[in-house]
Amino acid sequence: MTINIAGLPRERIVFETSPLGELCLALHALAEPGHHPGLAGWVTATAAALRPDLADRLQEADFLWRTTFSDLFMPFAGLRGGAVSPGATLADELDLLDRLDDEQFVTTALEFSCLALYNEGGGTSPLTDRAARTRALEQAAARGPRQVEFTERLLKDPASVRAWVRRLFEDCDDAFFADIWQRVEPRLAADARHKTELLRRKGLREALADVSPALVLEDGGTRIRVDKLAEGRTTALDPAVGPGLTFVPSHFGWPHLMVLHRPAWRPVVHYPVGAHELPAPTSVDLLKLRLEALAHPVRMQVCRSTARTAHTTGELAGVLGISAPEVSRHLSVLKKAGLITARRRGRYVLYQLDVRAVARLSSEFLEGILR
Incomplete structure (x- = not known):
């Protein structure tokens, strides 16, 4: 995923907190606790304390x-007229959400059934085009009855759904989010200040590295590449919405690193402020390399043999019943993937499986596909 920043003034790159963005990830953690094992205690306690009516309403729209x-x-990113920052409070950001016109609100809320509008940056609106409306309803039907009901309500009466959504978020604030935001906001604000100072003193490359190793400055500083399995491109210089790139820290975010790349919206990078003990994310390319390396049955046998003890190429050839050159080719693939270590003993080279690297594969795979 890439973000074009060619010619973007440095002052248009900002690090700021967003209570509404953090509410999104708190709701996601409640809906998908398997993505966030470190939040299991909070999820269990919060879910148990929800009023039944609020829990039911959250289920009605949990696909959001x-x-x-x-x-x-992230409504601030879609407002016209230059860079608009996230609100200081949830109420402020809900006011920004109210400023989106019906066209923006509907196509954004129907992202789950209008992906063509997002990925292709074109198409007609289901509010005004009968074919687009039919397509949105058909795609919602494939997702389930709740999505159909939500889509029908939204297309028939956007104003009432907008009021319903705002009330839902306000009730979440009363029920649990105000307390959690009060606890996490100081840390997130401190991180945003730190990144801002790093950007000022050492430049964007250093600031990106501090956000995540998955963010890389390329093409002479004109493009940011985000190492994700998802594909997409956006620009921070769209004249329709005004220049700007916003980075938003999150307490609930890990392992997700999200990039808002909706056409005619300013890009937003929503990044986790992880604990220091969390490992650096493995690149998608390395993850693919490791999975492909292990997909071959002979290399699986090499791993089995070298997991127990170190072997030379000749020893592995004898164990596996293949030629030494064949063993060398398989070892080369495993070494390139970082799964085999080599050490010299006299005139021999001993190869052994890096058990820790293999043990991390499941978590690396999960983190890579969820990033």
């Missing part, structure tokens, strides 16, 4: 945060 991380939670 369970899988898609709806851009409705």
Whole structure:
């Protein structure tokens, strides 16, 4: 995923907190606790304390945060007229959400069934085009009855759904979010200040590295590449919405690193402020390399033999019943993937499986596909 920043003034790159964005990830953690094992205690306690009516209403719209991380939670990025910052409070950001016009609100809320509008940056609106409306309803039907009901309500009466959504978020604030935001906001604000100072003193490359190793400055500083399995491109210089790139820290975010790349919206990078003990994320390319390396049955046998003790190429050839050159080719693939270590003993080279690297594969795979 890439973000074009060629010619973007440094002052248009900002690090700021967003209570509405953090609410999105808190709701996601409640809906998908398996993504966030470190939050199990909070999820259990919060879910148990929810009023039944609020829990039911959250289920009605959980597709907005369970899988898609709806851009409705970043309304400041879609407002016209230059860079608009997130609100200082949840109420401020809900006011920004109210400023989106019906066209923006509907197409954003229907992201789960209008992906063509997002990825292709074109198409017609289901509010005004009968074919687009039919397509949105058909795609919602494939997702389930709750999505159909929500889509029908939204297309028929956007104003009432907008009021319903705002009230839902306000009730979440009363029920649990105000307390959690009061606890996490100081840390997030401190991180934003630190990144801002790093940007000022050492430049964007250093600031990006501090956000995540998955962010890399490329093409002479004109493009940011985000190492994700998802594909997309956006620009921080769209004249329709005004220049700007916003980085938003999150307490609830890990392992997700999200990039808002909706056409005609300013890009937003929503990044986790992780604990120091969390490992650096493995690149998607390395993850693919490791999975491909282990997909071959002979290399699986090499791993089995070298997991027990170190072997030379000749020893492995004898164990596996293949030629030494064949063993060398398989060892080369495993070494390139970082799964085999080599050490010299006299005139021999001993190869052994890096058990720790293999043990991390499941978590690396999960982190890579959820990033």
